[in-house]
Structure formats: C-alpha cells, structure tokens
Amino acid sequence: MTADVAVLGAGMHPWGKWGRSFVEYGVAAARSALADAGVDWRQVGSIVGADTVRGGYPGYVAGATFAKALGWQGARVTSVYAACASGAQAVQSARAQILAGLADVVLVVGADAAPKGFFRPAGGGRPDDPDWLRFRVLGATNPTYFGLYARRRMAVHGDTLEDFAQVKVKNAAMGALNPNARYRKRVSAREVAAAPVVADPLRLLDICATSDGGAALVLSSMEFARRHGVDRPVRIRAVSTVTPRYPNTVLDLPDIATDAAPAGASTTETFRVSIARAAYEEAGIGPEDLSVAEVYDLSTALELQWYEDLALCGTGEGAKLLRDGATALGGHIPVNVSGGLASFGEAVPAQAIAQVCEITWQLRGEAGDRQVSGASVGITANQGLFGHGSAVIAVR
Template sequence: MTGEVAVLGAGMHPWGKWGRGFVEYGVAAARAALADAGLEWRDIGSVVGADTVRGGYPGYVSGATFAKALGWQGARVTSVYAACASGAQAVDTARAQIMSGLADVVLVVGADAAPKGFFRPAGGERSDDPDWLRFRVLGATNPTYFGLYARRRMAVHGDTPQDFAQVKVKNAAMGALNPNARYRAPVSAEEVAASPVVADPLRLLDICATSDGGAALVLSSMDFARRHGAARPVRIRAVSTVTPRFPNTVLDLPDIATDSWAAVAPPDGTFRTSIARAAYEEAGIGPEDLSLAEVYDLSTALELQWYEDLGLCGEGEGAKLLREGATSLGGRIPVNASGGLASFGEAVPAQAIAQVCELTWQLREQAGDRQIAGARVGITANQGLFGHGSSVVAVR
C-alpha cells in the first residue's frame, strides 16, 4: 500500500475579524474544498475536525459540529486537538483512515473565531498545563515569549531588529497578492520600526494578530483519485507529528547499598529540527529538494529560526539567507509565499490546514501572482504547545 494520499480539494474562508462563529467559517471552507474536488458532501466517508477550545462544547467536538452543519449523512466523524498543530493532526488522522481502508475520501476542516488581543488560557484553572502556568504564574503572554526568543537570536547569532523587520516586509509583499489574507498591503521597514514596541525588541508589526478564518482539504486514496479522473494530483507524502526527546535517566541499583544514575545522551538537535527530520525521512527527501516552505511565523524572529530548523541554511545563518533574497518570491527557496501569519493572523486549528492549501495551489500552479515557478515539492512546519510536532510534505 502506498504511503501517499491525494489532495483532491482545498478551500478557505478568508481570514479577518468577521464577528461570526467558527462553524460558519469552517462550513464555507468545506464547501469550497468540495467544489474544488468536484465532489458532493454525500460523497464524503469521513470528517475530521480540528478543535477550537474557544468555541465552547461545539468547538471541542468540531468534527461532529461541522458534519451536523453540513447535514447529517452518516459519515465517520473524528475531532482532534493539538493546539497550533491541530490541523496537521487532523490531516494525519485522515491519512491514517484512508491508508487503513476505513474511508476512500475524507474531509478535513479547521476554523476559529479568535478573541481580540492576546490568546488567554481557556477552560478554567489548569495548574498541570505548562501553557496555563506560563500565563498565570510567569505572566508570560505569547509576545513575551516571542521577545525573549528574538533577544536570544540577537545575542547568539547577531540578528538585528532590522533583520526581523525585513521578514515582515517580505511576507507582507506576498500576502498582498493573496485574496484570502487579512492584511493585503505592502509594509516598509520604516513602518515596522515606527510601530509600537510590544515585547522588546519586537514591535507590533513583528508579531502576528489573532484572526477568524477557516480552511479545509478533501483527501482521498490514490485509487479513488484515479477513478475520479485526477490522473496527477498533489500528494501528501509525509506527515510529522513527533514529540520532543528529553535526556532520559536510567536507575541502576546493583545492590541495596548503592544508587547511581546513568545519563542518556541528549538528542542531536532541537524539537523543531526533529519535526522536520521526521518529515524528510518519511518523504525520502531533503531540504535541497524543496521548492517552497510554509512556516508558522508567530513572530518575525521565529521565521528566521525555522529556516535553520528546516535545514534551509546552517545554524545562525537565517538572517543571511533572508538578506540574500533566497526566501522571497523568485529566490532559491521561497518561504511563506502565502503571506504567512504576518498577513493572515492566527486562527489556530485552521492554520496548519491552510498551509497545506497553499502548498496545493502552488504545486498545481494555481497561486496567481504569487506563483513559484516550477514548484514540485513543499513542506509546512509549526509546533503546538505541550509538545506537538506539525509538518507536512506535499509533492506533485
């Protein structure tokens, strides 16, 4: 059995602050993906929803929520939650169902209606949740974390606020070409530098917004795709949902009188590098094979870190890669041709799905003015809190 599944359809509800419920955005994206696939809702054998904890009980059972909104028709239903990696987990679940023969064609949907301002912990007191503790005990909102990470890059690698600003300039230029993006105007480095400081050294335009939006995919077996007339569809070749590897210790008690600990060597790389490595290994490719990458640019500094974690350049060389123009349209390896979170903002359970939508359109050569010439292989990357990896490799 092949490890690939076909992407028959991709659809989105444009990002913004629309003031409506997440179900409306998800249903609109689902219908767009079905239309793109040339299928009817009744053709779908399974629905996998990426959960949103901000949607109340319907958000926790998003698979059933979307199935009900589209009209009960007997499909299997699954709901998954993995914070920012929820969309990749949903794609992986759909792929597993297809490869196991449980379903020929699966609809994957994620949508969110985000609050204004910083994300806050949802679901009450959760003292066993590191995210809750970070907010409540340390007072470290997401921008605080982003600022600390940016300071680390400045101290260790010599990055500058001007480098960070150029990430925003690049992504805003590409987002201006994307009809689904929330922010569709070019931004200058001077405008970034003039925006208010939020978490030193990062300014308002260095940090992504919170947004409403939805994204959906129709995935199928390769046999179904051929029967449906899709002779050469975009294929998902790998999905990485790995967890971190911490140094382990092994208790050694040779006798009752002595205790000793044998430390296991730490992993060879960071959690984010392991996410990419697992995707590359499963897909049988390397960074040199990529045509494009879509990464989770929660802040401009974090995008530079992803360059290194994906192996697009060596450690500490992210800013150099940016300055050379390699990650811009027309460069060696465009990153965030969609405009990224800089242009969309964060609609958490939809974003990893939206990344695969962008790969699909690029690999089909349907990306319009932001099209990357000759795109054949793409990768997505982000991570969810509490140790959720998220990376998808798609090929044409």
C-alpha cells in the same frame, strides 16, 4: 501499498475579524474544498474536524459540528485538538483512515473565531504545563515569549532589528497578493520600525494578530483519485506529529548532554528540528529537494529560526538566508509566499490546514502572482503547545 494520499480539493474562508461563528467559516471552507475537488458531500466517507477551545462545546466536537452543519449523511466523524498543530493532526487522522481502508474520501476542516487581544490560557488549570505556568506565574503572554526568543537570536547569532523587519516586509508583499489574507497591504522596514514596541525588541508589526478564518481539504486514496479522473494529483507524502525526545525537556532549546540520555537520543537538536527531521525521513527527501515552505511566523524572529530548524541553512545563518533573498519569491527556497501569519493572523485550528492549502495551490501552479515557478515539493511546519509537532510534506 503506497503511503501517499491525494489532495483533491482545497478551500478557505478569508481571514479577518468577522464576528461570526466558527461554524460558518468552516462550512464555507468545506464547501469551497468540495467544489474544488468536484466531490459531492454525500461521497465523503469521513470528516475530521480540528477543534477550537474558544467555540464552547461545539468547538470541542468540531468534526460532529461540521458534519451536522453540512447535513448528516452517515459519514464517520473525528475531532482533534493539538493547539497550533490541530490542523496537521487532523490531516494525519484523515490520512490514516484512508491508508487503513476505512474511507476513500475524507474531508478535513478547521475554523476559529478568535477573541480580541492576545491569547490567554483556556481549558482550566494545568500546573504541570510550562506554557500555562508561563502565563499564570510569570504573566508572560505569547508576545513576551516571542520577545525573549528574539533577544536570544540577537545575542547568540547577531540578528538585528532590520533583519526582523525584512521578514515582515517580505511576507506583507506576498499577503498583498493573497485574496484570503486579512492584511493585504505592503509595508516598509521604516513602517515596521515606527510601530509601537509590544515586547522588546519586537514591534506591533513583528507579531501576528489573532483572527477569524477557516480552511478545508478533501483527501482521498490514490485509487479514488484515478477513478475521479485525476491522474496526477498533489500527494501528501509525510505528516510529522512527533513529540520531544527525553532528555530534551525544553521545547525550543537544545539541552546539555547528560548521563541520563538513553542510547541514540540526541541532546543537541531542538524539538522543531526533530519535527522536520521526522518529516524528511518519512518522505525520503531532504531540504535540498524543497521548492517552497510554509512556516508558523508567530513573530518575525521565529521565521528566521524555522529556516535553520528546517535545515534550509546552517545554525545562525537564517538572517543571511533572508538577506540573500533566498526565501523571497524568486529565491531558491521561497518561504511563506501565502503571506504567512504576518498577513493572516492566527485562526488556530485552521492555520496548519491553510498551510497545506497554499502548498497545494503552489504545486498545482494555481497561486497566481505569488506562484513559485516549477514548484514540485513543499513542506509546512509549526509547533503546538505542550509538545505537539506538526509538519506536512506534499509532492507532485
């Protein structure tokens, strides 16, 4: 039995600040994906919703919320929350149901209506959560964390403000070509440098916004895809949702080896490296096989880190990879040709799904002016709070 599932349809509601309900965005994305797949809503055997904690109770039961809005027709329903990794967890749940024979066709939907300003802790007190403590005890919002991470890259690897600016320049150029992006304007390195400092050394244009938006996928068994007349669909080959491995209790940095480490445990790889490694191992490929990647560029510095975590280059070589043009359209491994979060902003439960949408369009050859020539293998990657890993590998 193949572990692949087919991606029959992909759809999005454009990102922005629309001031409407997340349900509206998710339903629009779902209908777009169903139309793209040529599948009627009544053919869907299951719907998986990625939750948004900002949507009140309907957001906590997003699967049922979207099912009701689309019209109850008896489908199974699942709701998933995993912070920034919610969308990939939803894809994993859908994939598992298909491979288990519980449904032939599953609709995956994520949408958000984000508040103005930086995200704050939600869901009550969590004194055992390091991210909650970062907010409450240190007063360190996400941009503060991003700034500290950027400073570390500058100190350890010699990255420069110009390197960070060039990530934004690259991604803004791609976002300008994407009709679903919120920001569709090219920027220059000079404009990035002139933007207000938010969390030293990062400027306003180095950090992603918070946004409204939605994304959806129609997944199916390979047998259903063939019956549906799709002989060579994009296929999801791997979904990594791993957690950190003890004694690596710091999610972003390798821990020093200790006598407490269990046999075979790595103390030198970061959590993000383990996310990528698990995806590669499940898919039976390596970074050298990739055609395109979509990564969570919460900040420009973080995109450079993902280059290394995905093993697109060696440790400390992310900025060089960027300078060489390898991650730009036309380079040997284009990254964030959608425009990334730099162009979209965060609509948290939708973004990991949106990454798979972009990979799907790339592998189909349907990405228009931002198309990666000959794309055949793509990876998505992000990390959610509290140890939620997320990477998806799709092939054609």
